[in-house]
Amino acid sequence: MKKSLPPGIPPKPSGWGKLLLATGLLVVFVLGLLQLYPVQHFFFPGKYQAIRLNLVRKECRKIDKGLASLQTQVDNLTKLRDRTAQLTLSPSNRALATPSPTPADGARSNPASSWQSMIHAAKKKRVYVARKLNYIEVILKSMDRALNTPCSADGSPSSSRTGENGKTCQQILEIRALLRTACDRLTDLSKKLEKLQESGTSPQAKTRFDIGGR
Amino acid sequence: MDNPLNRGHRFVLPLIIILALGAFLLLFHLDHRPFWQDEAETAGLAKNVLKYGVPRAYDGLNIISQEQGREFDQNFLWRWSPWLQIYVTAAAFRLGGLTTYAGRFPFAVLGLVCIFLVYRLVSHNFGDRAWAFWSAALLTCSVPFLLYARQCRYYSLGALLTVLSIYAFKKDWQSKTGPALLLCLALGLLFYTNYLLFLSFTGAAFLAAVLLYYSEMPWTRSLTLIIGTGIIILPGLFLFRIQQQATMVNLGAINENLVKYCADFFQFMFPLPVALYLLWHWGRILWTRAGLPKESPDRFILFLALVVIGNILLLTPAPQGELRYLVHLYPLCVIVLGWIICRAWRFHKFSGALLALLLIGTNWLNVLPMDWLGLLNRPVHNDAAMLTYPNLPLKLYLSELTSPYPDVNQNLIRYLKAHAQPGETILTAYGDLPLQFYTSCQVLGALQGHSHLTRPPDWLVPRWYTRWNRQYDLNASEVLIRQLLSHTTDYQPVALAGEDEIFGNQPDPYFHHFVPPMESSAPLVIYEKKSPSRHTP
Numbered sequence: 001m002k003k004s005l006p007p008g009i010p011p012k013p014s015g016w017g018k019l020l021l022a023t024g025l026l027v028v029f030v031l032g033l034l035q036l037y038p039v040q041h042f043f044f045p046g047k048y049q050a051i052r053l054n055l056v057r058k059e060c061r062k063i064d065k066g067l068a069s070l071q072t073q074v075d076n077l078t079k080l081r082d083r084t085a086q087l088t089l090s091p092s093n094r095a096l097a098t099p100s101p102t103p104a105d106g107a108r109s110n111p112a113s114s115w116q117s118m119i120h121a122a123k124k125k126r127v128y129v130a131r132k133l134n135y136i137e138v139i140l141k142s143m144d145r146a147l148n149t150p151c152s153a154d155g156s157p158s159s160s161r162t163g164e165n166g167k168t169c170q171q172i173l174e175i176r177a178l179l180r181t182a183c184d185r186l187t188d189l190s191k192k193l194e195k196l197q198e199s200g201t202s203p204q205a206k207t208r209f210d211i212g213g214r
Numbered sequence: 215m216d217n218p219l220n221r222g223h224r225f226v227l228p229l230i231i232i233l234a235l236g237a238f239l240l241l242f243h244l245d246h247r248p249f250w251q252d253e254a255e256t257a258g259l260a261k262n263v264l265k266y267g268v269p270r271a272y273d274g275l276n277i278i279s280q281e282q283g284r285e286f287d288q289n290f291l292w293r294w295s296p297w298l299q300i301y302v303t304a305a306a307f308r309l310g311g312l313t314t315y316a317g318r319f320p321f322a323v324l325g326l327v328c329i330f331l332v333y334r335l336v337s338h339n340f341g342d343r344a345w346a347f348w349s350a351a352l353l354t355c356s357v358p359f360l361l362y363a364r365q366c367r368y369y370s371l372g373a374l375l376t377v378l379s380i381y382a383f384k385k386d387w388q389s390k391t392g393p394a395l396l397l398c399l400a401l402g403l404l405f406y407t408n409y410l411l412f413l414s415f416t417g418a419a420f421l422a423a424v425l426l427y428y429s430e431m432p433w434t435r436s437l438t439l440i441i442g443t444g445i446i447i448l449p450g451l452f453l454f455r456i457q458q459q460a461t462m463v464n465l466g467a468i469n470e471n472l473v474k475y476c477a478d479f480f481q482f483m484f485p486l487p488v489a490l491y492l493l494w495h496w497g498r499i500l501w502t503r504a505g506l507p508k509e510s511p512d513r514f515i516l517f518l519a520l521v522v523i524g525n526i527l528l529l530t531p532a533p534q535g536e537l538r539y540l541v542h543l544y545p546l547c548v549i550v551l552g553w554i555i556c557r558a559w560r561f562h563k564f565s566g567a568l569l570a571l572l573l574i575g576t577n578w579l580n581v582l583p584m585d586w587l588g589l590l591n592r593p594v595h596n597d598a599a600m601l602t603y604p605n606l607p608l609k610l611y612l613s614e615l616t617s618p619y620p621d622v623n624q625n626l627i628r629y630l631k632a633h634a635q636p637g638e639t640i641l642t643a644y645g646d647l648p649l650q651f652y653t654s655c656q657v658l659g660a661l662q663g664h665s666h667l668t669r670p671p672d673w674l675v676p677r678w679y680t681r682w683n684r685q686y687d688l689n690a691s692e693v694l695i696r697q698l699l700s701h702t703t704d705y706q707p708v709a710l711a712g713e714d715e716i717f718g719n720q721p722d723p724y725f726h727h728f729v730p731p732m733e734s735s736a737p738l739v740i741y742e743k744k745s746p747s748r749h750t751p
Binding site for chain 2: 015017018022024025026028029031032036037048055056059120123124126127130131132134135136138142143146151172174201
């Protein structure tokens with residue numbers, strides 16, 4: 001027969017282990033249950049929308065970071081192109097015409113391949129940002145639909161919206177404004193990148209870039 | 215009275231229940247959604263095997279390609295990926311006809327065999343039927359595994375050959391010919407299933423075996439096995455142009471892939487807290503010099519864990535970090551998880567039962583801790599009814615199987631089968647291969663590269679999700695469709711039912727919808743050439 005501990009005496013180490021294990025698993029169980037969509041929607045309506053908005057905001061930060069990184073890549077490519085052009089124009093420097101701005105040290109050994117890999121990396125980043133913009137646009141549209149009436153275009157929530165809905169709508173509009181700026185920046189950087197690609201050492205087949213038909 | 219016969223029944227019954235459940239989950243409504251792009255590639259090549267005897271990428275009407283025509287030689291012979299899955303599908307088509315069910319059936323059955331083999335591996339080697347039962351039950355109820363095993367692709371074949379090679383390794387391969395041959399053959403066939411799986415698994419398993427079972431590996435026999443496997447795979451090394459594809463290995467992607475694989479692994483295969491427990495359990499080996507565990511199951515679990523870790527590490531330089539390259543590790547993971555459930559049960563029955571419930575019925579142990587630590591990879595396009603959110607995966611899975619899903623490929627196929635004439639041309643931005651398989655039209659575009667059009671296509675299928683090629687340029691088909699739509703007025707839009715989803719029946723949990731998406735992406739609109747300018751086939 002199992003002995004029960006008298007009150008006040010702490011359980012043995014294995015007892016603590018059992019308690020910890022059971023508690024940990026129970027915490028996961030209860031929180032998991034509460035985070036199931038139907039349960040969450042019943043007890044905390046609006047929580048899911050808040051999570052989605054949080055995710056979108058997180059994505060916006062990633063887009064910003066991506067755009068900053070793309071800007072740096074385009075700047076580096078521009079510097080490299082200008083420097084190469086300068087050195088090629090000056091006959092005394094022709095023998096040394098393997099320039100490289102700081103981030104492209106590899107250019108010293110093989111400028112063409114370095115140029116290509118830099119272009120490739122910039123295009124990859126561009127696609128990364130464009131995909132995120134595409135997704136967010138769709139999600140915002142959908143969230144807008146979920147709020148029944150679209151958020152007014154003048155930047156303020158429509159008068160029928162009150163409380164949580166109005167707040168969400170305001171947030172959607174703010175994110176939209178951010179996205180518009182990001183979209184313009186991406187289009188601008190894409191054009192620059194295309195020009196760089198055209199003027200590059202070994203131009204690739206050109207494909208007009210468009211952000212998912214926007 | 216407890217006679218040996220009753221005891222036997224008692225042991226066999228749980229296995230029968232597991233296999234019956236597995237058969238239901240794997241085979242029920244196997245054709246409820248049509249092949250998506252990758253499956254249709256296998257199915258299309260298998261269809262051509264029936265016609266030509268070898269996998270040809272061109273059947274006189276359509277070209278099968280997702281890599282701008284790099285997958286085949288000048289005779290259109292497929293040389294991009296190994297042929298085993300193609301021949302398995304071809305055999306199924308021969309027996310069952312050119313149907314979705316027939317194409318998926320052999321792979322679903324192999325998934326079921328995999329469940330049985332997991333049970334057999336544990337019960338035969340360690341005599342622990344509870345452990346064997348929980349391992350098999352975990353695999354049976356693993357929704358990502360089920361999704362992959364129901365595909366007309368190599369996934370379940372890879373998993374089966376992986377577990378078969380471990381089964382052979384645990385048999386007396388050192389002195390008996392049967393297990394040695396089985397090991398050799400399983401590894402050789404794994405190569406012909408997918409050489410990426412072969413390279414990553416064999417490399418990791420060899421290193422782990424040397425580390426843990428060195429004393430049980432006679433040199434001569436080991437060398438014979440290596441040579442034997444080498445002979446089996448040698449023709450494939452040349453046939454599948456591995457050298458050429460090796461240039462796609464990207465050392466710069468290692469870090470990115472490692473992060474992605476780790477996220478996939480903890481979110482969909484092996485919960486992070488359980489991995490941390492194992493780390494703590496083996497702490498004495500990692501941080502002290504207590505030595506390797508002497509106890510056989512303990513050593514075997516460590517072996518499996520090392521194989522899994524090594525496998526993931528070896529996969530990281532590969533160009534794409536996708537969960538599908540880890541599917542063959544599911545059986546290994548469930549064996550470890552089954553062992554942990556048994557340990558937990560023996561330690562504290564309530565905790566053991568709760569752990570089993572959480573692992574089998576929910577994904578909460580996978581998702582919640584990752585979320586708390588801010589490590590969860592939850593793409594913004596995922597919704598609450600997907601596996602990246604806390605869910606009851608089996609419930610979602612059953613909802614999908616028991617109610618019709620408005621699959622994007624299904625909607626396109628239905629409409630075009632009803633309205634397009636045989637021989638008409640369809641230019642699509644993506645999803646050309648399902649249309650090739652199910653319709654009698656000439657389907658161009660998608661990821662095939664530049665399409666040589668002799669006349670304007672009869673149908674245009676632009677897709678909402680923009681696709682870029684490996685050089686990160688817009689796909690040629692995408693550009694062409696946009697040009698055609700902006701420069702001519704010859705096409706009229708036709709709105710189809712359902713959403714324009716990205717893939718269709720893609721098993722990847724980041725993309726697989728069990729129920730229609732909560733947030734609609736875009737309506738599915740195709741364009742039909744107006745009648746007067748229409749070509750008559």
